[in-house]
Amino acid sequence: MLNEETVLGLKRFDKLFIIVISITVGGLLGWFIPVIIDWVLELPFVPMEGIISIIDSLNHFWVSVVATIVGVIAGIAFIVYVFHVTLKVKVSDKQITLILGEMRRDIHKQAISAIFMENKTLIILGENSKEIFREDLEVKKEEAKEAFLYYGYPWKNEDPFIKDYQRWELGNNQYPSDINSILYARERALKEDNEEEAKQLREDLAKLGVVIQDKQKAQYIRLIKQG
Structure with a gap:
């Protein structure tokens, strides 16, 4: 009899590692803030020097205590974020x-x-x-x-349609103008490292029946099988 379900994602050890590292790094950075500030103030150019100098003038012990608490809170916030955006x-x-x-x-x-x-x-x-x-x-x-x-799903070791992809290039008249326009916009997004826009444009193309593979910022596409 099959198990009811299997969960894929971060393992307990992975989660524990992220928790320990995030809180430890946040806390240590906070504790050593006075030392970091002293080092920053020795640089030839210091942004917001006035604010940093005021912090440096305060009692270093209490600055460390407060900064450690803030660092731990920041570490916890980072943990929550990572768990939230992990599939x-x-x-x-x-x-x-x-x-x-x-x-x-x-x-x-x-x-x-x-x-x-x-x-x-x-x-x-x-x-x-x-x-x-x-x-x-x-x-x-x-x-x-x-x-x-x-569980009997159709697992494949690689894309079963890998031979159907063709590289898309500007000026290619093989595809409809609306597809070419989105591909052009997505190529620009890839060159600008705009991952969110590239992802959204991929989804727009999927609605038009276009599947994409990215290889070194070049787009290889195939049209879905009809029927």
Whole structure:
């Protein structure tokens, strides 16, 4: 009998490591703030020198105490943020539940045609080879493979349509003008390292039936299979 579900994401050790390191680093930076300030004030140019000098004039012990508390709080805030933006995947016999930030999405097994990973990115294909999900997953590929195969999902060792991709270049008239316009905008976003815009434009292209692979800021695309 299959287990009810398997959870993929940060392990207990990973979470413990993040918690300990974040709080320790935040606390230590806070405690040594007086030493850091003394070093900063020796630099030839110091931004906000007046404010820093006022802090330096205060009792160093209490400055360390207050800064340590602030550093620990900042470390906790960082921990909450990391856990919030890290993908968590629940795999069961009937569906996959994807949790990322405020997003919670269920994808039923029947709606999935292929699952695979490219480096740390989990990719799920649906009907007609359409890409229906893509996000980084903090687990090893073999661990993900074992979990998905255990519940009977169509795991692939690589993109099953890898031979269908073609490099897109400016001036390519093979595709409709609306697709070319978005690809041009996305290429510019990639060159400017604007990851959020590139991600949004990828989603816009997916709605038009275009799947993308990025290789050294070059875009390789394929159109979804119809029928």
